[in-house]
Amino acid sequence: MRQLVLLATWTLVGTLLVVSGAYLLVPSRNAHGNRWREHEMASCVLSDSAELKLYQGEAGSGHTWFSVTHNPKGLELERQIIYRDRSPGLYDLVCDSAGVVIQTDGQPITLSTEQARKLRQQPGERSLPVLRWLAGGVLLLAGATLLWFLRPRRGD
Secondary structure, eight states, rough: OHHHHHHHHHHHHHHHHHHHHHHSSSSOSSSOOOOGGGGEEEEEEETTTTTTEEEEEEEETOOOEEEEEESSSSSSEEEEEEEEEEESEEEEEOOOEEEEEEEESSSSSEHHHHHHHTTTHHHHHHHOOOOHHHHHHHHHHHHHHHHHHHHHOTTO
């Protein structure tokens, strides 16, 4: 019975290591901000069928940020194209045939459909820090190694 409990415990630990490593390696929709603390404020659809969404996020200390994401139709993932954590705040999106107007407390931000598509492909914005890659890889490798040694063998 003790061996079964130990096997189940180490299998759980190995699985958690693999899941944690994979979570660190899979990119989020956001380059900045915490997607788990955001709520959707507005959305609209561009002329190329891509959906734009405006999110407002709040940290526990009252810090507020705003995020606009671009989600093209098809298999591409939703990606953050605008992030703002200072004034003026963003409060609405209006799409038309030319692009989108993002309403702010100050001057509105106007983007064409092509500009919105290009913003999602800025290479510097999406790169994961080396430490995150390293930690994710180590966790994934450690979990896979542990599960490999725990696998059933012939004669067991």
